[in-house]
Amino acid sequence: MRHLGTGWSRFVERHPVPVFTLPSVVAVALLMAFPVGYTLYMSVHSWYASSVTSPHFIGLENFRRAFVEDDRFRNALWLTVYFTALATALQLVLGVSLALVLNRPFRGKGLVRSIFLLPMVATPVAIALVWMMMYNPTLGVMNYLVGLVGLGPYRWVSNAAIVVPALAVVDTWEWTPLITLITLAGLATLPIEPYESALIDGASVTQMFWRITLPLLRPTIIVALLFRAIDCLKTFDIIYVMTQGGPGFASETLNVYTFQVGLFYFHIGYASSLLVILFALVLGVSLLLIKVRRAAW
Numbered sequence: 077m078r079h080l081g082t083g084w085s086r087f088v089e090r091h092p093v094p095v096f097t098l099p100s101v102v103a104v105a106l107l108m109a110f111p112v113g114y115t116l117y118m119s120v121h122s123w124y125a126s127s128v129t130s131p132h133f134i135g136l137e138n139f140r141r142a143f144v145e146d147d148r149f150r151n152a153l154w155l156t157v158y159f160t161a162l163a164t165a166l167q168l169v170l171g172v173s174l175a176l177v178l179n180r181p182f183r184g185k186g187l188v189r190s191i192f193l194l195p196m197v198a199t200p201v202a203i204a205l206v207w208m209m210m211y212n213p214t215l216g217v218m219n220y221l222v223g224l225v226g227l228g229p230y231r232w233v234s235n236a237a238i239v240v241p242a243l244a245v246v247d248t249w250e251w252t253p254l255i256t257l258i259t260l261a262g263l264a265t266l267p268i269e270p271y272e273s274a275l276i277d278g279a280s281v282t283q284m285f286w287r288i289t290l291p292l293l294r295p296t297i298i299v300a301l302l303f304r305a306i307d308c309l310k311t312f313d314i315i316y317v318m319t320q321g322g323p324g325f326a327s328e329t330l331n332v333y334t335f336q337v338g339l340f341y342f343h344i345g346y347a348s349s350l351l352v353i354l355f356a357l358v359l360g361v362s363l364l365l366i367k368v369r370r371a372a373w
Contacts, residue, residue: 115348115351115352116348116352117348118131118344118345118348119138119139119345119348119349119351119352120133120134120135120136120138120345120349121133121134121345121348122134122137122138122345122346123343123344123345124342124343124344124345125338125342125344126342131345134345138345138346138348138349139349139352139353141346142346142349142350142353148325148328148333149330149333149350151325151328152325152328152329152330152332152333153330153353153357155240155326155327155328155329155330156309156329156330156331156354156357158240159240159243159244159247159308159311159315159327159329160305160308160309160311162240162241162244163243163244163247163248163251163304163308163311164301164304164305164308166244166245166248166252167247167248167251167252167254167255167304168255168297168300168301168304170248170252170255171252171253171254171255171256171258171259171300172255172256172259172293172297174192174252174253174256175255175256175257175259175260175263176259176263176285176289178192178256178260179260179263179264192253192256193253193257195249195250195251195252195253196250196251196253196254198250200250200313200314200317201313201317203246203249203250203314204246204313204314204317204318205317207246207249207318208233208317208318211232211233211242211318213229213230213231213232213234216232218230218232233318233319233327234322234323235323236323236324236326239319239322239323239326239327240326240327243314243315243318243319243327246314246318247308247311247314250314251304251307254300254303254304255300255304258296258299258300258303259293259296259297259300261296262292262293262295262296262297263289263293266289266292266293267292270288270292271284271288274287274288295369298365298368298369299369301365302362302365302366302369305361305365306358306361306362309354309357309358309361310331310354310358311329311331312329312331312332312335315327315329315331315332316332316335320332321333321336330350330353330354330357331354333350334347334350334351334354337350
């Protein structure tokens with residue numbers, strides 16, 4: 077027994093990281109394994125939560141139905157991609173621009189940074205309620221602001237043509253500070269020597285940005301893009317609170333549609349297949365961006 081204890085102590089001393097992290101890894105794996113495994117199991121079965129019968133195995137019929145027969149699913153899939161692309165692009169451009177501004181020294185820099193972080197502190201539901209008041213067609217401030225330049229008034233979240241961009245603006249307002257923080261961290265690690273050489277050669281600020289700053293920041297920007305793209309694909313709370321997927325199905329993303337199918341129509345089997353498709357979409361985007369990031373290095 078003493079020899080066994082000594083051998084275990086030596087093993088722990090030689091491999092401390094796997095030994096001490098193994099319990100956490102096992103616990104997380106078990107917590108993930110059951111919901112993921114059960115979702116995969118239900119995705120190949122037909123079962124309603126209101127049914128008294130057991131789930132009926134139907135193979136890939138749920139997936140065939142989604143892609144071949146369900147127009148509402150295809151619309152939700154398109155709106156998910158559209159919302160994600162628009163919101164991520166807006167956040168990336170604004171976040172990087174704000175980071176470049178905040179990276180310069182000026183009075184009150186710390187206070188300004190703190191103010192920019194405030195949207196991230198609020199809960200998405202509270203943000204959605206505030207923006208619903210701002211988007212109000214008669215009393216909201218947004219129609220007043222666009223009216224100053226001769227536009228509007230608009231029915232922001234009840235107009236099918238502009239409801240998705242309106243929701244993307246809300247998500248952008250909340251999460252642009254995250255892009256700014258990540259970019260600021262990247263700017264802090266940039267070497268100063270390339271800029272000194274560029275100044276000696278007479279390069280302008282614009283030339284230094286396009287030829288030095290942006291290429292060096294590319295891996296950092298891709299990391300920020302990865303975080304936000306994944307999160308935008310999973311956005312539910314803001315959309316559901318503000319529109320419930322309306323008007324009609326004009327803002328019904330895949331998350332909202334899955335929620336409707338599972339908790340309103342009680343079709344757990346079909347809802348599980350939609351979750352599997354969403355998971356595959358998120359995983360595919362993640363792997364693609366990780367590959368792009370490695371290429372950027």
